[in-house]
Amino acid sequence: MELVVLIVIIAALALFFIATYNRLITLRQRVKEAWADIDVQLKRRHDLIPNLVETVKGYATHESTVFQNVTQARAAAVAAGASASPQERAQAENMLTTALRSVFAVAENYPQLQAVQEFKDLSENLTATEDKIAFARRFYNGNVRDFNTALQTFPTNVFASMFGFKAEEYFELADTAAREVPQVKF
Amino acid sequence: MSSAESPARLSIYDAAAANRWRTVVLIAVFTAIIALLGYFVGEYFAPGGGLAALPFAFALAVGSGLASYFAGDQIILAQSRAREIGPDQEKVLHDVVEALALGLGIPTPKLYVIEDSAPNAFATGRDPRHASVAVTRGLLDKMDRTELEGVIAHELSHVGNRDIRVMLLVTILVGTVALLADWMWRSFFWTRGGRRERDGGGNAIIAVIAIALALLTPIIATLIQLAVSRQREYLADASGALLTRYPSGLASALRKIAADPEPLEAANKATASLYIANPLKDAPAFFDHLFDTHPPIEERIRRLEAM
Numbered sequence: 001m002e003l004v005v006l007i008v009i010i011a012a013l014a015l016f017f018i019a020t021y022n023r024l025i026t027l028r029q030r031v032k033e034a035w036a037d038i039d040v041q042l043k044r045r046h047d048l049i050p051n052l053v054e055t056v057k058g059y060a061t062h063e064s065t066v067f068q069n070v071t072q073a074r075a076a077a078v079a080a081g082a083s084a085s086p087q088e089r090a091q092a093e094n095m096l097t098t099a100l101r102s103v104f105a106v107a108e109n110y111p112q113l114q115a116v117q118e119f120k121d122l123s124e125n126l127t128a129t130e131d132k133i134a135f136a137r138r139f140y141n142g143n144v145r146d147f148n149t150a151l152q153t154f155p156t157n158v159f160a161s162m163f164g165f166k167a168e169e170y171f172e173l174a175d176t177a178a179r180e181v182p183q184v185k186f
Numbered sequence: 187m188s189s190a191e192s193p194a195r196l197s198i199y200d201a202a203a204a205n206r207w208r209t210v211v212l213i214a215v216f217t218a219i220i221a222l223l224g225y226f227v228g229e230y231f232a233p234g235g236g237l238a239a240l241p242f243a244f245a246l247a248v249g250s251g252l253a254s255y256f257a258g259d260q261i262i263l264a265q266s267r268a269r270e271i272g273p274d275q276e277k278v279l280h281d282v283v284e285a286l287a288l289g290l291g292i293p294t295p296k297l298y299v300i301e302d303s304a305p306n307a308f309a310t311g312r313d314p315r316h317a318s319v320a321v322t323r324g325l326l327d328k329m330d331r332t333e334l335e336g337v338i339a340h341e342l343s344h345v346g347n348r349d350i351r352v353m354l355l356v357t358i359l360v361g362t363v364a365l366l367a368d369w370m371w372r373s374f375f376w377t378r379g380g381r382r383e384r385d386g387g388g389n390a391i392i393a394v395i396a397i398a399l400a401l402l403t404p405i406i407a408t409l410i411q412l413a414v415s416r417q418r419e420y421l422a423d424a425s426g427a428l429l430t431r432y433p434s435g436l437a438s439a440l441r442k443i444a445a446d447p448e449p450l451e452a453a454n455k456a457t458a459s460l461y462i463a464n465p466l467k468d469a470p471a472f473f474d475h476l477f478d479t480h481p482p483i484e485e486r487i488r489r490l491e492a493m
Binding site: 128136143 | 277281289
């Protein structure tokens with residue numbers, strides 16, 4: 001009799017472990033798929049930038065530091081794309097966004113440039129890509145939240161680390177800088 | 187943003203799982219209706235032959251079910267005179283659809299335009315990988331970007347939630363029931379005379395049941411279809427608003443659609459419930475709202491504005 005009870009308990013526990021493990025795997029897989037979506041759009045953005053720089057360069061010849069900055073920032077972002085974690089990539093992308101803004105600020109000063117079709121197309125494409133990154137990021141962060149919640153709630157949290165599950169990182173863009181507490185000096 | 191998020195984050199995974207059940211239940215209900223119809227048609231024409239008619243009715247149901255699953259979206263798109271557009275046309279529409287599809291984590295659906303000035307849109311297909319979104323020229327012309335985003339987010343929610351599959355099956359199954367009932371009517375009409383003299387009272391009961399079924403089942407089937415579609419609209423409004431984080435966009439689009447007096451010519455009774463808002467602009471007064479294809483648009487706007 002005791003043996004039967006023991007076997008039933010062990011079987012129930014085993015089933016519970018299997019179900020939980022599979023659920024975590026599914027959720028983690030969704031996080032990875034969502035990350036792939038972001039990755040595609042970030043690469044698209046990186047591909048658009050050299051053309052933009054070339055186009056603007058043709059008109060704004062005296063602004064070499066701006067172009068250097070954006071080229072460097074792009075190289076850093078591309079490098080981060082190869083290996084870095086979501087957080088590090090987001091940092092590199094934020095630097096790139098800042099550098100890009102200064103390119104567009106420069107472009108503002110050249111009315112002829114604003115009329116060039118290629119420039120219009122490029123800036124439109126960049127805006128559209130940034131829009132897509134924003135939505136892909138939202139989907140990714142939603143999936144990260146689902147995974148992390150499943151991971152950190154009881155009783156899963158007790159044994160999840162035994163299986164090697166770790167909380168995934170959110171992908172936070174641009175507005176993180178705005179959230180930092182401003183340093184006030186007297 | 188926080189208020190849009192509070193009505194419980196219903197992920198498309200959950201909604202899709204719920205719809206899988208809904209699909210099973212609907213198929214079961216329609217199979218029962220078709221079996222009932224088939225049985226009594228058989229009994230009526232050849233007493234004791236009801237069971238023999240069943241395989242025929244089922245073959246019809248399975249056949250139309252499969253046809254609708256694999257080709258229904260193409261039939262609906264062709265009926266609606268929708269034309270597929272390439273990646274170079276309608277750049278704004280492509281950008282909006284691609285961005286929102288990323289936000290839902292679904293592949294970008296195929297895009298179609300209906301050359302009609304009445305603003306409207308619908309989505310169809312059997313799953314997100316085989317999905318199509320059609321919008322009218324009027325929608326592209328009359329909506330600004332946030333309104334277009336609202337409408338597209340609503341349609342993509344239908345895709346992500348697998349509503350499109352449920353609606354596809356229901357639309358065709360309702361058609362099958364109507365077809366069967368129609369055949370029954372015609373056969374009553376043609377064979378009534380000779381039969382009555384030969385048969386006794388037992389058959390009279392069968393005849394009454396058969397006539398009642400032929401009369402009622404198409405109505406019941408239609409009511410099921412409309413009830414399902416109305417319920418899905420609220421959910422798609424809510425998840426669309428959650429996707430754009432801007433319920434006012436869709437609310438304003440719905441207001442514009444409601445204010446537009448033109449009916450959409452390519453829409454008919456069978457496809458009306460697929461659209462984001464009733465394209466026929468008719469409002470049957472009797473039976474209250476039982477036969478509405480959509481929830482009242484004012485109520486949808488009110489709910490969106492309350493988010």
